[in-house]
Amino acid sequence: MSNSQKAEGAFRTIGEVASATGVAPHVLRYWETRFPQLRPVTRAGNRRYYRPADVALVQRIQRLLGTEGYTVKGVQKLLASETRGGSAEPAAAAAPTPAGKSVPMGALLAIRDHLQDALNAY
Known part of the structure; x- marks a missing residue:
């Protein structure tokens, strides 16, 4: 089933998120280790399922790092301050x-x- 056939609130696999955002799966896994706010649901076999909020966070992290010039540490601080x-x-x-x-x-x-x-x- 493709992204276009899924409901708006449906969970996405790491491959679907990667193709939708242009962020490679290995980068998404790395970001999970650096940003505690990014926690997709994991199921059997350690398969990741991203909620719509997770996908939005991936897009925001990508924009902050790629477009706005933030460092990983800068994004960590920004997200941590918002979480608090x-x-x-x-x-x-x-x-x-x-x-x-x-x-x-x-x-x-x-x-x-x-x-x-x-x-x-x-």
Whole structure:
């Protein structure tokens, strides 16, 4: 049965997730060792079945690592802070950067205002 024939909430095998996301199966297994939030259901023979939330997390990790320039350690810190329930508070106080460091929100707002003033001058 192909992905297109499965229901939206159906579990996916590691091969289906790999083909849907472009992340190789060995990389998915590696990420399971590095990101405790990524825990697919395992059945007999250690077969992995990814829930829709797991697939979404794989896509997010892939975007953070591949597109946004985060390191594995940076993504670990970001996901850990969200798991602790800190996703709303730190986002209001600071914005994460690809290096995993935080920039004070006030500094970002000052930069935004400066750029807006420059645009308005033209």
